[in-house]
Amino acid sequence: MEHILVYGDSLTWGIIPGSRQRLEAARRWPHVLERDLRRRGGEVRVIEDCLNGRRTVWEDPFKAGRNGLVGLEQRIEVHSPLPLLILMLGTNDFQSVHQNTAWQSSQGVAALVRAIRRAPIEPGMPVPRVLVVAPPPIRLPAGEMAEKFAGGAEKGSGVGEAYQRVAEELDCPFFDAGRIIRTSDVDGVHLDADQHERLGRELAPVVSGLLRA
Numbered sequence: 001m002e003h004i005l006v007y008g009d010s011l012t013w014g015i016i017p018g019s020r021q022r023l024e025a026a027r028r029w030p031h032v033l034e035r036d037l038r039r040r041g042g043e044v045r046v047i048e049d050c051l052n053g054r055r056t057v058w059e060d061p062f063k064a065g066r067n068g069l070v071g072l073e074q075r076i077e078v079h080s081p082l083p084l085l086i087l088m089l090g091t092n093d094f095q096s097v098h099q100n101t102a103w104q105s106s107q108g109v110a111a112l113v114r115a116i117r118r119a120p121i122e123p124g125m126p127v128p129r130v131l132v133v134a135p136p137p138i139r140l141p142a143g144e145m146a147e148k149f150a151g152g153a154e155k156g157s158g159v160g161e162a163y164q165r166v167a168e169e170l171d172c173p174f175f176d177a178g179r180i181i182r183t184s185d186v187d188g189v190h191l192d193a194d195q196h197e198r199l200g201r202e203l204a205p206v207v208s209g210l211l212r213a
Contacts, residue, residue, distance in 0.1 A: 001043045002211060005079050005128070006030045006050065007068070007112075008088045010190060011135055013050040017186035018143055027193050030086075032200025033207060040208050049075055055092045056108025058100070066092070068108075069115055076119035081126055084210055085116055086203075088133035088177070090159060091189065094152035101155060106162035113170050129173065129210060133203075134163040136178040136195075139188040149189055175206055 006012060012030060014023035025031050034046040053066045060066035068089055076082065089112070093105040100108075113130050121127065138156050141149035160176040167174035180202050181195040191199070 001045055002083050003079060003081070004044060004046045004084045004086060004207065005075070005082055006046060006048050006086045006088070007072070007075070008048075008050040008086075009054040009092055010050070010052040011091060012048065012088055013052055014196065015052065015190045017184035017190040017192060023193055023196065027196055029191075029196040029200035029203070032197055033203050036201055036204035037208060037211075040204065042208060042211065044211070047079060049079075053092055054089060055098075056089050056105055057111050058093060058098060058108070060092075060095075061097055069111055072112060072115045073119040076116055076128065077121060080119075080121045080128075082128040083126060084131060084207065085128045086131045086133060086207070087112060087116075088135055090163070091135045091138065091152075091156070094138060094156040095148055096150040096152070099155070102157060102159040102162040105156070105159060106166040109163055110166045110170060113166075113172060130170075131207065131210060132163055132167040132172045132174050134160040134174070134176045134178060136181050136183050136191075139183050139185075141188040143187050145187040145189045152189075173206070173210055175203065 014028040030046045030048050037044040054068050057069045090105045093100045138152040160178050164174050184192045
């Protein structure tokens with residue numbers, strides 16, 4: 001049984017757009033991914049480590065513990081051995097309390113990848129490969145997200161390209177989720193259930209290939 005760790009935020013945790021409710025486990029994209037990998041014959045467990053509001057490397061001034069860099073190396077220790085970690089963060093880097101650009105967010109991703117690679121795992125265990133997934137771009141924030149993500153679409157413009165450059169520099173496989181899914185019309189930030197389904201299914205052949213490599 002191979003374990004894959006997904007390190008993410010509310011887009012993966014499964015907030016239902018326009019609410020504070022959570023999409024049931026079987027419909028969240030990590031579970032869709034696990035299901036499809038098993039259908040392909042893989043003995044795989046996909047572990048969710050997803051926190052609402054998590055940034056790449058920045059603090060939330062209103063809620064503690066949202067800096068994705070803090071404690072990451074220990075999360076690798078907890079779940080080792082890991083052949084693969086899927087990293088999908090960045091949306092919260094563009095909240096209205098920050099003035100980050102796509103380039104700055106990509107540098108946050110780079111810092112996370114380096115932390116994963118230096119985690120103090122037990123001797124003989126593999127350093128996990130990191131699949132960098134660029135989240136779909138923020139659209140027009142609405143409802144409860146309107147003020148929280150005001151200006152987010154503009155600040156996050158070009159995030160896919162910026163993340164791809166960093167992934168290439170660090171020799172990480174890359175997947176641009178924004179090419180296949182879009183954020184909800186309801187709040188402009190989170191994912192509807194059908195987008196979770198599509199993301200999980202589209203990632204399955206990519207992840208399957210990485211596990212065989």
